[in-house]
Amino acid sequence: MAEFDERAVLKKVFSYILLILLAIIILAPFFIGIWTSFLPTMDIAKGNFFSTKISLDNYVAAFTKTPILRYLVNTLVISTITMIAQLIFCSMSAYAFVFLKFRFRKTIFTLFLITMMLPFEAEIIPNFATVKQMGLLDNYAVMIIPFLTSAFGTFMLRQAFMQTPSELKEASDIEGLNHFQFYWNIVLPYNKIGMITLGAYSFLGSWNQYLWPMLTTFSNNSRVIQNGLKQLQSEETFNDWGMIQASAAIIVIPTIIVLFIGQHYFKSGMNEGAVK
Amino acid sequence: MATVLTNISKQYDSEKTVLSDVNAEIQTGEFFVIVGPSGCGKSTLLRMIAGLTSITDGEISINDKVVNDMAPKDRNLTMVFQSYALFPFLSVWDNVAFGLKARKNTSQADIETRVNDALKMVSLEDLKDRKPRELSGGQRQRVALARAVASDAKICLMDEPLSNLDAQLRIKMRQEIYALQRKLGLTLIYVTHDQVEAMTMADHIMVLHDSKVQQIGTPAEIYKSPANEFVASFFGVPPINILPAISTEEGIVNANDDFTLKINQQVSVENFQVGIRPNELLIEEADELTANASVKTIEFLGDEKIVYAKMAHNDVEIAAIVDSNSQFKPYDNIKVSAKNNVLIFNSDGVNITKNSEDMVNA
Numbered sequence: 001m002a003e004f005d006e007r008a009v010l011k012k013v014f015s016y017i018l019l020i021l022l023a024i025i026i027l028a029p030f031f032i033g034i035w036t037s038f039l040p041t042m043d044i045a046k047g048n049f050f051s052t053k054i055s056l057d058n059y060v061a062a063f064t065k066t067p068i069l070r071y072l073v074n075t076l077v078i079s080t081i082t083m084i085a086q087l088i089f090c091s092m093s094a095y096a097f098v099f100l101k102f103r104f105r106k107t108i109f110t111l112f113l114i115t116m117m118l119p120f121e122a123e124i125i126p127n128f129a130t131v132k133q134m135g136l137l138d139n140y141a142v143m144i145i146p147f148l149t150s151a152f153g154t155f156m157l158r159q160a161f162m163q164t165p166s167e168l169k170e171a172s173d174i175e176g177l178n179h180f181q182f183y184w185n186i187v188l189p190y191n192k193i194g195m196i197t198l199g200a201y202s203f204l205g206s207w208n209q210y211l212w213p214m215l216t217t218f219s220n221n222s223r224v225i226q227n228g229l230k231q232l233q234s235e236e237t238f239n240d241w242g243m244i245q246a247s248a249a250i251i252v253i254p255t256i257i258v259l260f261i262g263q264h265y266f267k268s269g270m271n272e273g274a275v276k
Numbered sequence: 277m278a279t280v281l282t283n284i285s286k287q288y289d290s291e292k293t294v295l296s297d298v299n300a301e302i303q304t305g306e307f308f309v310i311v312g313p314s315g316c317g318k319s320t321l322l323r324m325i326a327g328l329t330s331i332t333d334g335e336i337s338i339n340d341k342v343v344n345d346m347a348p349k350d351r352n353l354t355m356v357f358q359s360y361a362l363f364p365f366l367s368v369w370d371n372v373a374f375g376l377k378a379r380k381n382t383s384q385a386d387i388e389t390r391v392n393d394a395l396k397m398v399s400l401e402d403l404k405d406r407k408p409r410e411l412s413g414g415q416r417q418r419v420a421l422a423r424a425v426a427s428d429a430k431i432c433l434m435d436e437p438l439s440n441l442d443a444q445l446r447i448k449m450r451q452e453i454y455a456l457q458r459k460l461g462l463t464l465i466y467v468t469h470d471q472v473e474a475m476t477m478a479d480h481i482m483v484l485h486d487s488k489v490q491q492i493g494t495p496a497e498i499y500k501s502p503a504n505e506f507v508a509s510f511f512g513v514p515p516i517n518i519l520p521a522i523s524t525e526e527g528i529v530n531a532n533d534d535f536t537l538k539i540n541q542q543v544s545v546e547n548f549q550v551g552i553r554p555n556e557l558l559i560e561e562a563d564e565l566t567a568n569a570s571v572k573t574i575e576f577l578g579d580e581k582i583v584y585a586k587m588a589h590n591d592v593e594i595a596a597i598v599d600s601n602s603q604f605k606p607y608d609n610i611k612v613s614a615k616n617n618v619l620i621f622n623s624d625g626v627n628i629t630k631n632s633e634d635m636v637n638a
Contacts, residue, residue: 167357174328
C-alpha cells in the first residue's frame, strides 16, 4: 500500500478548488452570454435569467432579419485573405532576414522593429488619406491591402526560423536545394507551429478589427461583422438583446474553432529528432 | 582520381587563423580520418572540402578538378552530420529519398530501389514509415548513413557522426560504418576527436593540432613513429609518459634523474625527452631506499591495471599498465624502470628517434 500523504492530498484539493473558482469567474460571463442568446428578449429585459423558454428564435431572427450573413461572409473573406497573405509575406521576409546574407540586414530589420513601436491608431489618419486617394474606400481591398504583411509576423517568424538547425541548411546545400526549395520544403514544414500560430493570430486580428473598418466602410456590401454587430445595436430604439446576443455568439464561433484547431498543434515535441 | 588539398588555409579575420598550410592527398576509396583535439580546425577543413565554408587560400581538387568555387551540390559528395540533420517532418523513407528527389536526375523507380537498398543495408526496412522522433539515437544515425548510401556520390564526409551515441553503440556503429565503406568502395573522409575511432577505422590518419597538420600516416606509423610529442601523447590510452632526460654516457640515458635506460642511438642534443608507452614501463615494489616513485591511484580494468605514480623528482607523474593480479596500493613505494623501446623528442618536441626519422620526413 502506498503511503497516504494527507498534506499532499490537501494541497491538491485546495489548488483544484482555487482553479475551479477562477475558471468559474473567467468563464461565467461567456456562458451567461451563450445562455441568454437562447432566451426571449422580454425575459432578458426583465432580468429573468432562469427562464425556461429556451429556443433558437434569436438565431433565426439574426439570420433572417439582419444582414449578418453578409457581414460574416465579408469578414471571412477578408480575414482569410489577410491570413494567407501575412503567412506568405511574413515568412518570406523572415526567411530573408535569417538565411540570406545581404548588406544592411541588421539595419533593415531594426527599421522593421521600429514600425512595430508605432501603434496602429497613430497611423490611422495618414493611412486613411492614402486609401482615400487610391479610391479604395468601402471595398474589401481597403481592409486587406494595409494588412498584407506585418512587422510583428516577420519578427515572430524570424525568431522561429533562427531555431532551425543550421545543419538542415547545410544538408540542403549539399543536396543542391535552391533558396525557394529550402524555404518551401524545409523551413516551412519545420516551423509549422510558428506558421500556425501566426495564422491564428492574424486571422483573429483581422476578424476582430473594429476601428479601421468603421472608418473605411459604409455599406453592407463591405461591412465586417464587428461593425455589423454594433449596427444591430444602434439601429433600433428598442434593442433586441436576445438577437444581439445570438449574433455575438455566432461571431465568436469561428474564433473558438480557430483556437481549437491551433491548440491541437501547440504541442511541443513536433520537431524532435531533427538533431541529436 | 583523388581528393587533393594543396596549401589550404582558413582565416576568419586577419588575427584568427583556423588552418594554415594543409596539404594532403586522399586516395579514392580510402578511409581517411582527420583527428585532433576540439578547436583544431578539423570540422572547418571538412566543411571546406564540402564547400560549406569558403577557402581563404590554397586549392582543393577532386578528381583533378579544382572545386574551390564550386557549389556543394556540384562536388558530388554527401555528408553525415554530427547531429544527423534529419528532417523531422518526413518519414525515414522520405528522409533517405530527399536528396535523390531534390536532384531530380533520378527516375522515380530508380529512387525507390536505391532508397530500399540503402535502408536494407542499414537494416531499417521495418522502420521506414516512422518519423525521426520515434527512433533511438542509433537508428537516427543509421538513417543519416542510409542517406549517404542512397546517394550516388562516391565521396562521403562525416563530421563526428558517433559522438552523440553511448559507448557500446559507438563501437557497433563504428564497425557498421567501416563495413559499409568497404562494401561500397566509398571515399570516406571522417572527422573525429576520438583517437580510438581514428586508429580502428582509418587507412590514413591526419592529425591536426594548433591549426597545423602534425602528421599524416597509417595508424601503425602514427602510433609507432609519431612525428612529435603531441602526436605521441594524443594516441594511446593512457597517454605516453614523457620524461625529461639527459644522456650520461654512450647509449645510456638518465630519465628524470630517476632511472636509466639503454638506447641504441646517439643523441646529439643536450636537452631532450623520452617517451615511454605505459606498457613499456616496469614497476616493482621497493623499499624506501631503492624506490624512485610512489603510487597515487590504481585503475582496475579487468585484465590489467593502470598504476598512476608520482616520480621522486620534478613532480612528474607516470602511468603504467601492469598485470591485474599485481597488488599495488596507493602510497606504495615502487621502483620504476623501462624497457628500451622508447621514443626520443628534442626540446621542440620533434621526434628524433633514429629508426623513425624516415617516417617523420614523409
